[in-house]
Amino acid sequence: MKKDALNIYDIAGIANVSIATVSRVVNGSDKVSESTRAKVLKVIEDVGYTPNVFAQGLGLNTMHTVGILVPTLDDHYMSTAVDCLEKELKRYGYDCILSCSGFELSGKQSKCEMLLSKHIDTLILVGSTYAGNGIDTFATDYIREAAKKVPVFIVNGNVSGDNIYASVCDDESVVNDVTAGLIGRGRRNILFLTDSHSYSSNKKKKGYEEAVEGAGLTANVVYVENDIHAVKKSLADLKDRPDGIIAANDNIAVGAVKYAVSAGLSIPDDIEIVGYNNSILAISSTPEISSIDNHTPEICHDTVERIMHNLNDDGYRLSNKLMISCNLIQRETTK
């Protein structure tokens, strides 16, 4: 092992403790148990580690830097969430290093490793794509590996494991309520449109299915491309005309509105349409789209507050999963 290359992160990894703990041991803090202190000191002695003045000068022990991984910024929900997280972290004097991973497992893994190599204090994963489909655990193993090095916070997705903290929207419950509302207003052929098998999409789908099947109706889930004109075409190609649509995002809802307008349907009399994310797309549409607000600013605020409790080790006990309630913002496409 090359001594030159060893740093506090290596020591933490070998001793299987956090860098904060190594830092406390090195700096003689009394907030470390005797057994942990002994373990860390033994590793330091074994590998011949010397806390590096140059490295300390660079502030390597705490970089005040949070890594943010996002599948893409070419999506309004994602870019808004990153914008919120960045602003909240800035308030605490933290910078962020952002990387885009795409939606494939290989990209997620490699970009996760890249961010970890940048000596970040915490990793934030934005979007339910990081939670996989909730079934195949191998798809989230890299997150549990990452969590051995730094705390991992997931915005809008849930992955189980030590040192992993999730904030999730109550997608299932709100979609169940909204669907029940449509049924209560006499809608009998309600579609659920989605482009994804993500954790979040599956929760929405479940909420929809429970409401529809609970009312003795048939669930009709249609997988579409996340493209306005492709959605419009998919709906025009359907045999049975829907009288209600729940879309997994506002982009898809815009396509549904365009379908309804071109089919000569009156909105919301002939058909009601519900979007998701309450984005500017919902307002750009004519008629303006009623959309489920998943409270991105609040979820980002809460995530950063939890990160600060965690980094400051202030004794605040973090739950591993925080549930945020969503609600429908009523506009012109629902009654």
Next chain:
Amino acid sequence: MKKDALNIYDIAGIANVSIATVSRVVNGSDKVSESTRAKVLKVIEDVGYTPNVFAQGLGLNTMHTVGILVPTLDDHYMSTAVDCLEKELKRYGYDCILSCSGFELSGKQSKCEMLLSKHIDTLILVGSTYAGNGIDTFATDYIREAAKKVPVFIVNGNVSGDNIYASVCDDESVVNDVTAGLIGRGRRNILFLTDSHSYSSNKKKKGYEEAVEGAGLTANVVYVENDIHAVKKSLADLKDRPDGIIAANDNIAVGAVKYAVSAGLSIPDDIEIVGYNNSILAISSTPEISSIDNHTPEICHDTVERIMHNLNDDGYRLSNKLMISCNLIQRETTK
């Protein structure tokens, strides 16, 4: 001067050369002129600098990291541009550190300094807000200061100075052409709507004014809030009904469409509307908005190619200003 804190960036600063040059001198490369080598070696001797093995292990001599400064990610043009830049940089194995500065000078200055402190190889500023208003040079002095440390590339804005490279859209020319087209189709009361006094907005305004005044008509520039409903209200409050609108961005154009629809105007018969940025908002609107495409992916691609030429010092001669042509994407709001 504390020796511990000295690093290759300090040496480069004192010797007034790039870090690449210091690195070449330290590593004995023959790609450095004798006079430069002598100057760098003198600084190294004077300050007692020793290339730090630990720092080299961390790859501090070249971080393969580019800093990106953007006013906000809560804007479709900005988030798309950052997404493009990130993907292009990734192809070359470069990571990026992103920060959001807001639109105020103080935020731009402090976040610029923060990114420079992160030992970036190059700084990219995204958006014409960084070019100030093109008149007050003090508003861009911090960029010239930054350019003494690393090369600065500006996406869609022009600032003059050594080591500053700009890519700008030919906003003036395309708006001139599009306005002339409206006049040619008989429009006589064309408004230019903008929310900004930025370099880019001023160029668009100039192109509009030249076309309108060249045709013997009166220019009518209306400053609006960058909010769909605020734009709609501002237009409804006008005394004279416009028959043509050029909007400085698609968000404003969506507001203009909503105004026209609510005023019972037929689009494009009674009024033609032109957006800017060719974003998803233009497609979300009904009718879909004809929008000027400023070729964000191309400008980002070209910027990263120029950065790589610069970092690799490959002898390719960069012009300080690259002009990209824009064009109108015809949809339903123009004839």
